[in-house]
Amino acid sequence: xxxxxxxxxxxxxxxxxxxxxxxxxxxxxxxxxxxxxxxxxxxxxxxxxxxxxxxxxxxxxxxxxxxxxxxxxxxxxxxxxxxxxxxxxxxxxxxxxxxxxxxxxxxxxxxxxxxxxxxxxxxxxxxxxxxxxxxxxxxxxxxxxxxxxxxxxxxxxxxxxxxxxxxxxxxxxxxxx
Amino acid sequence: xxxxxxxxxxxxxxxxxxxxxxxxxxxxxxxxxxxxxxxxxxxxxxxxxxxxxxxxxxxxxxxxxxxxxxxxxxxxxxxxxxxxxxxxxxxxxxxxxxxxxxxxxxxxxxxxxxxxxxxxxxxxxxx
Numbered sequence: 001x002x003x004x005x006x007x008x009x010x011x012x013x014x015x016x017x018x019x020x021x022x023x024x025x026x027x028x029x030x031x032x033x034x035x036x037x038x039x040x041x042x043x044x045x046x047x048x049x050x051x052x053x054x055x056x057x058x059x060x061x062x063x064x065x066x067x068x069x070x071x072x073x074x075x076x077x078x079x080x081x082x083x084x085x086x087x088x089x090x091x092x093x094x095x096x097x098x099x100x101x102x103x104x105x106x107x108x109x110x111x112x113x114x115x116x117x118x119x120x121x122x123x124x125x126x127x128x129x130x131x132x133x134x135x136x137x138x139x140x141x142x143x144x145x146x147x148x149x150x151x152x153x154x155x156x157x158x159x160x161x162x163x164x165x166x167x168x169x170x171x172x173x174x175x176x177x
Numbered sequence: 178x179x180x181x182x183x184x185x186x187x188x189x190x191x192x193x194x195x196x197x198x199x200x201x202x203x204x205x206x207x208x209x210x211x212x213x214x215x216x217x218x219x220x221x222x223x224x225x226x227x228x229x230x231x232x233x234x235x236x237x238x239x240x241x242x243x244x245x246x247x248x249x250x251x252x253x254x255x256x257x258x259x260x261x262x263x264x265x266x267x268x269x270x271x272x273x274x275x276x277x278x279x280x281x282x283x284x285x286x287x288x289x290x291x292x293x294x295x296x297x298x299x300x301x302x303x304x
Contacts, residue, residue, distance in 0.1 A: 106181065113182035120189050141200035147193035151186060155178075 017055065017067060024051035024071040025078065028088065032079055044087065045153045046122040052096050053103075053115050053161040058168065061100030068092035083133065087126045094125030111165070112158030119154035120147055212275055214254050216247070217287045228252055228273075228290060240284025247288060254279065254288060 028048040048071060056064035072092050076085035098121035103114045123146040131139045212228040218240050226236070230252040238245040245266065246258040255271035256279050266281035275292040 106185075108179070108181040109185060110179050110182055112178050113185045116182065116185050116189060120192075138200075140196065144193040144197035144200070147189055147196070151189060158182075 013059070017059075017063065020051045020055055021067055021070055021074070024048040024067065025074050027051065028071060028075045029078055032075075032081075032084065044084070044091070044126070045149065046091055046095060046119050047153060047157065048092075049095050049099070049115060049118050049122060049153075050157045050160045050164070052092065053099055053111065053118065053157060054164045054168075056096070056100050056103055057111065057161065057165050061096075061104065064100055065093070065096045068096035086129050086133065090125040090129045091122040095119065095122035097121075110158070111162045112155055115158035115161060116151060116154035119150040119157060123147055123150045212252075212290055212292050214247075214249060215289045215291050217289070219285045220287075228254070238284075238286050240281060240286040243284050245281055245284055245286050254290065256281070256288070259284065 025048075027050065028044075031044050031047050034045070051071070052064050052068050055067045069089070069092070072085060072088035075088055076082065095118040099114050099118035102109065102117045106113065106117075123143065127140055127143045127146065130142075131137055214226045214228055215222055216224040216226070216236070216238055218238065224236065224238070226232075226234070226249060228249070232252075233250045234248075235257075236247045236249070238247060240261075243260040245256060245261075248255045248257045253271040253273045256266045256269060259267050259281055261281050261283040263283060266279050266286070269279045272279055272288070272290055275290050277290050279288045280286070
């Protein structure tokens with residue numbers, strides 16, 4: 001188990017992961033200022049998946065999931081909201097695992113397809129937390145609306161991650177260990 | 178976007194439609210018809226009317242030292258007229274959810290929407 005979580009860390013990688021984490025936290029913080037799309041307290045669109053997807057492509061699933069967990073933890077320290085931590089944590093975990101798996105195994109999909117799956121699972125995770133916190137299964141009726149919104153977010157995130165990866169590769173920051 | 182992406186998008190749309198279809202509930206289900214209006218004077222219930230959306234009636238309540246006119250329409254209850262000095266009850270917005278109340282303190286009149294089931298409708302939870 002220990003060996004599984006051990007990953008090779010070079011200074012360059014640490015710095016780039018830290019920078020991407022900062023971007024993810026900033027995007028997540030801006031997102032908390034946007035009005036919520038559905039009347040569920042704490043539910044978010046998941047725009048910061050753009051960073052998680054970038055890390056999954058550049059480094060791999062373990063780094064991506066690690067960044068997702070770090071992102072929601074740091075975001076909780078900034079916003080001070082425990083409720084949105086649960087939403088963010090579950091959403092980010094679901095999204096990062098789903099994106100890692102689909103990036104690995106659905107080879108014909110581009111980053112847009114991968115992020116579509118990611119944002120769907122992000123919304124699914126948030127709905128699970130919402131039904132747990134509000135103690136009502138009826139909250140699942142918002143899922144279809146959230147999924148439709150997630151398609152827009154997913155396409156946006158996929159296009160954004162595509163550009164980031166392209167430019168990082170061009171300046172020689174991508175695809176190294 | 179390539180063909181696989183479009184395929185994924187179609188699948189998500191299909192799942193969203195399926196969930197929307199499964200969770201769709203027509204309005205006016207049986208929890209709505211079980212609601213009733215409880216009219217109380219001095220803490221005692223003097224009248225009880227069902228809160229049926231089809232109902233349209235006006236009730237005159239004789240409270241302490243005056244009258245209150247209550248109007249029930251489209252499943253909402255409103256205090257339309259009262260000869261009390263402060264008129265707070267008249268300015269209260271129409272009520273429709275279980276647990277909502279209109280209170281006329283000078284006449285000691287309270288109108289409350291209740292339900293036969295003990296479950297209360299909560300409109301928000303704050304942590």
